[in-house]
Amino acid sequence: MNPAFSVIFLTTLIGAGQGLFLALFAAESSWLGTAPATGAALYVRGDAIALTLLIAGLIASFFHLGHPERAWRAVAMWRTSWLSREVIVLPVFMAMVALHGVCHFSGNVSCVAITGLAAAILCLALFYITAMNYVCIKFLQEWATPLTIVNYTLLGCASGFTLATALAAALEPALAPALARWALNLTLAAAATRIASLLRNARLKPKSSLQSAIGMQNPRIVQKSQGFMGGSFNTREYFHGKTRQLVQSVKWGFLLLAFAIPAWLLATGASGQYAALAFVIQYIGLVAERWFFFAQARHPQNLYYQAAS
Amino acid sequence: MTQLALVIDLNVCVGCHACVTSCKEWNTSGVAGSLSDANPYGKDPSGTFFNRVQTFEVGEFPNTQTVHFPKSCLHCEDPPCVPVCPTGASYKREADGLVLVDYDKCIGCKYCAWACPYGARELDENQKVMKKCTLCVDRINDTSLADEQRKPACVLACPTNARLYGDINDPESIVSKAIRENGGYQLMPEWETKPANHYLPRRSASAIDNELSRKVEQQRTNPLKPTGAPAKP
Numbered sequence: 001m002n003p004a005f006s007v008i009f010l011t012t013l014i015g016a017g018q019g020l021f022l023a024l025f026a027a028e029s030s031w032l033g034t035a036p037a038t039g040a041a042l043y044v045r046g047d048a049i050a051l052t053l054l055i056a057g058l059i060a061s062f063f064h065l066g067h068p069e070r071a072w073r074a075v076a077m078w079r080t081s082w083l084s085r086e087v088i089v090l091p092v093f094m095a096m097v098a099l100h101g102v103c104h105f106s107g108n109v110s111c112v113a114i115t116g117l118a119a120a121i122l123c124l125a126l127f128y129i130t131a132m133n134y135v136c137i138k139f140l141q142e143w144a145t146p147l148t149i150v151n152y153t154l155l156g157c158a159s160g161f162t163l164a165t166a167l168a169a170a171l172e173p174a175l176a177p178a179l180a181r182w183a184l185n186l187t188l189a190a191a192a193t194r195i196a197s198l199l200r201n202a203r204l205k206p207k208s209s210l211q212s213a214i215g216m217q218n219p220r221i222v223q224k225s226q227g228f229m230g231g232s233f234n235t236r237e238y239f240h241g242k243t244r245q246l247v248q249s250v251k252w253g254f255l256l257l258a259f260a261i262p263a264w265l266l267a268t269g270a271s272g273q274y275a276a277l278a279f280v281i282q283y284i285g286l287v288a289e290r291w292f293f294f295a296q297a298r299h300p301q302n303l304y305y306q307a308a309s
Numbered sequence: 310m311t312q313l314a315l316v317i318d319l320n321v322c323v324g325c326h327a328c329v330t331s332c333k334e335w336n337t338s339g340v341a342g343s344l345s346d347a348n349p350y351g352k353d354p355s356g357t358f359f360n361r362v363q364t365f366e367v368g369e370f371p372n373t374q375t376v377h378f379p380k381s382c383l384h385c386e387d388p389p390c391v392p393v394c395p396t397g398a399s400y401k402r403e404a405d406g407l408v409l410v411d412y413d414k415c416i417g418c419k420y421c422a423w424a425c426p427y428g429a430r431e432l433d434e435n436q437k438v439m440k441k442c443t444l445c446v447d448r449i450n451d452t453s454l455a456d457e458q459r460k461p462a463c464v465l466a467c468p469t470n471a472r473l474y475g476d477i478n479d480p481e482s483i484v485s486k487a488i489r490e491n492g493g494y495q496l497m498p499e500w501e502t503k504p505a506n507h508y509l510p511r512r513s514a515s516a517i518d519n520e521l522s523r524k525v526e527q528q529r530t531n532p533l534k535p536t537g538a539p540a541k542p
Contacts, residue, residue, distance in 0.1 A: 067438065216365075234428045300427075
């Protein structure tokens with residue numbers, strides 16, 4: 001596939017926003033192994049930043065549409081379409097994060113508990129729904145695996161917890177070491193599952209072939225003409241046109257930027273002093289990761305577009 | 310339930326692209342139009358088409374065959390492009406099984422095109438909506454046309470009659486017979502999309518020869534043949 005930057009920014013930005021919210025929720029629920037934060041500053045600002053990331057992701061997604069003014073129509077087919085479900089759940093989650101921040105600001109404890117739990121459930125649902133957009137296309141074999149769901153969730157959580165660590169280091173230093181530990185563990189877990197999917201995809205055998213594409217059993221089939229000499233939607237949308245070396249260097253690049261360097265920064269700065277730098281590097285790495293995710297997927301339609309003349 | 314479809318005889322297609330140009334001509338001026346072109350007379354021309362004819366070389370030299378292969382939307386009976394559409398712009402018509410796009414509802418998200426393994430959908434870069442073969446829905450439903458004209462433009466244009474059109478769910482239709490008698494097959498059966506369009510395989514020249522001589526022999530020795538009456542086609 002030809003990676004679309006609108007979708008790359010949508011998925012990485014909302015992933016980080018979702019992870020950041022989960023980190024705040026874990027902190028206020030005392031799941032980090034430390035006492036919850038004393039003041040509301042971390043939560044109010046954290047929710048505001050999470051919301052900003054979610055809004056930025058939503059704005060990026062509009063650049064993917066030919067008719068953004070009709071985007072509201074996308075809520076219609078939630079019974080069958082994962083994309084429609086995503087379009088519904090994302091704004092509801094955003095509203096709940098905003099409410100959660102307001103509740104923290106006003107200091108209403110029960111309101112915080114209810115909105116926090118609701119937003120956490122929506123957040124996990126959103127990870128699942130976003131990933132299912134890719135998992136459900138069964139002939140994009142690189143995507144059609146439960147590993148895609150695990151990766152979307154863990155990668156989002158890793159970047160969100162790293163950002164939460166950076167926030168805590170500035171606003172609530174008592175929480176920072178615990179958050180840094182979580183961010184490190186999530187980064188390492190995400191590295192493990194992403195490498196697992198890289199290994200899986202390297203061994204993947206495409207189910208479709210030129211033989212099944214045109215329905216002839218002869219082992220030697222060569223395309224002589226794709227029917228036109230210039231380009232078309234089919235040659236633009238599904239081919240990234242980059243060299244093998246470039247794709248491979250993006251892979252090693254994201255392994256370094258999204259996992260190795262942030263993990264090292266989080267491990268050395270145990271009280272989160274390098275977490276802001278770690279987040280910036282990790283986010284760049286995740287943009288590269290998502291680019292690779294799209295570029296690696298081989299669409300069966302490409303079998304029909306192998307030779308111009 | 311009716312399921313309209315094309316059956317394309319690869320034994321007969323000569324790769325003349327008449328179906329491509331007639332499709333473009335009809336549909337750029339019809340309800341699906343316009344099918345915009347970018348840079349049509351420039352260095353890298355590009356445009357929206359519903360139908361393409363591709364060419365493949367099959368076999369090892371000197372035993373090779375040149376296969377001309379027309380490709381358009383297959384109007385799958387289980388179309389993967391339809392359930393993924395978030396707006397319902399992409400739909401399969403109950404009455405005749407056509408897979409169509411409502412251009413007024415399409416938001417141009419391209420998700421349906423990702424979900425089609427055949428690459429049958431093309432985004433119109435000018436109107437920014439997804440387009441695809443409609444089997445000339447505005448011809449076949451036009452009651453003001455004569456019956457023999459109510460067929461897709463590509464079918465009418467084909468000089469070798471390589472394109473058959475009809476209802477594959479009617480066992481007596483021309484397409485059902487062609488599929489049954491000539492081993493009609495579907496593309497990429499591994500994805501279980503159940504394409505309505507079928508292709509008739511290449512037959513070797515000797516197989517056709519044998520078939521012809523068998524028919525001639527059958528006619529010659531037919532005891533029921535009325536003597537002296539001219540053979541009817």
